[in-house]
Amino acid sequence: MTRNKQEHEKKEIDENLLYGHHAVKEALLSGRVNKLFFVEESRGKSLDELKRIAREKKVPVKFISKQKMDSLTNGAVHQNVLVSTQPFEYLELEELLAKTDKEQAFLIVLDSLTDPHNFGSILRTSDAAGVDGVIIPKHRAVGVTPTVVKTSTGAIEHVPIARVTNLTQAMKQLKEQGYWVFGTDMKGVPYQKWQTKGKIALIIGNEGKGMSQGLKKEVDEMITIPMSETSHVQSLNASVAASLLIYEVYRNRMNG
Known part of the structure; x- marks a missing residue:
């Protein structure tokens, strides 16, 4: 695989990851989430709400380390939650x-x-x-x-x-x-x-x-x-x- 192709694929992956409670909740409700990720042992009513929506939408849930989530989000404030989504669909x-x-x-x-x-x-x-x-x-x-x-x-x-x-x-x-x-x-x-x-x-x-x-x-x-x-x-x-x-x-x- 060429370096340019690797960089292009990485950019596509990065652009299909969303984090933060509000962004994740709206993406879940829109139906364009492929998988929901939580930091291991994270707790809270807001996270429980996201789990409930994920169950209703039949979205798989996975738990990962905080270090892994920090890496995936490049150190951004992710609020212990991350989703992989389908590419955003622009209108003509x-x-x-x-x-x-x-x-x-x-x-x-x-x-x-x-x-x-x-x-x-x-x-x-x-x-x-x-x-x-x-x-x-x-x-x-x-x-x-x-x-x-x-x-x-x-x-x-x-x-x-x-x-x-x-x-x-x-x-x-x-x-x-x-x-x-x-x-x-x-x-x-x-x-x-x-x-x-x-x-x-x-x-x-x-x-x-x-x-x-x-x-x-x-x-x-x-x-x-x-x-x-x-x-x-x-x-x-x-x-x-x-x-x-x-x-x-x-x-x-x-x-x-």
């Missing part, structure tokens, strides 16, 4: 659009985000505020990893995610389906004046570079988050900015 864009065919659909588009913590946090906020789906690119961007799943605290199982080859082409398809596409930029309409009615898609740019130039050409309007004149930073963290804007849409729609 057409499938996502079919799921979100309604007058007030709201999609989040992540333009080459690379930090799994940002991705997981955005999924968590999206689930809390009723976002209908998330679109990510297949290349040069973070996908669904154990860190994303754990950071999302289970939201990954409830927010549909489509992965596309070309984000620019995807935005063209959204427009054909009646979506208004909004981007985020230092110069634009203050988010408090954002018209959020109808079908909308909000693009969140890369942590360092922001939105790609090609994608900016597909934007109907840029939205900005005003900052203090004394601010020493040029932009907010991607997940913080996304959360603020997502809840602005939620607030507007709750108020009619």
Whole structure:
């Protein structure tokens, strides 16, 4: 076996391991768990609950040493529980659009985000505020990893995610389906004046570079988050900015 093939297989195994109580519970309930692992002699009501769900779902349970679990999770906080899962199933864009065919659909588009913590946090906020789906690119961007799943605290199982080859082409398809596409930029309409009615898609740019130039050409309007004149930073963290804007849409729609 070549070194590249070994590294690829290791990456696939790593991406199909989830840990932490919330992530494991949601994965069990979703029905995509192959095997459940506990640290030997671990105890607690939360672990008993996971064992019960595993029995109901007919998921095999195995006990391993803490040293082994630490090794499998690369020393992450695993809460003495780990599952091996089937690969995460992304939707095709057409499938996502079919799921979100309604007058007030709201999609989040992540333009080459690379930090799994940002991705997981955005999924968590999206689930809390009723976002209908998330679109990510297949290349040069973070996908669904154990860190994303754990950071999302289970939201990954409830927010549909489509992965596309070309984000620019995807935005063209959204427009054909009646979506208004909004981007985020230092110069634009203050988010408090954002018209959020109808079908909308909000693009969140890369942590360092922001939105790609090609994608900016597909934007109907840029939205900005005003900052203090004394601010020493040029932009907010991607997940913080996304959360603020997502809840602005939620607030507007709750108020009619």
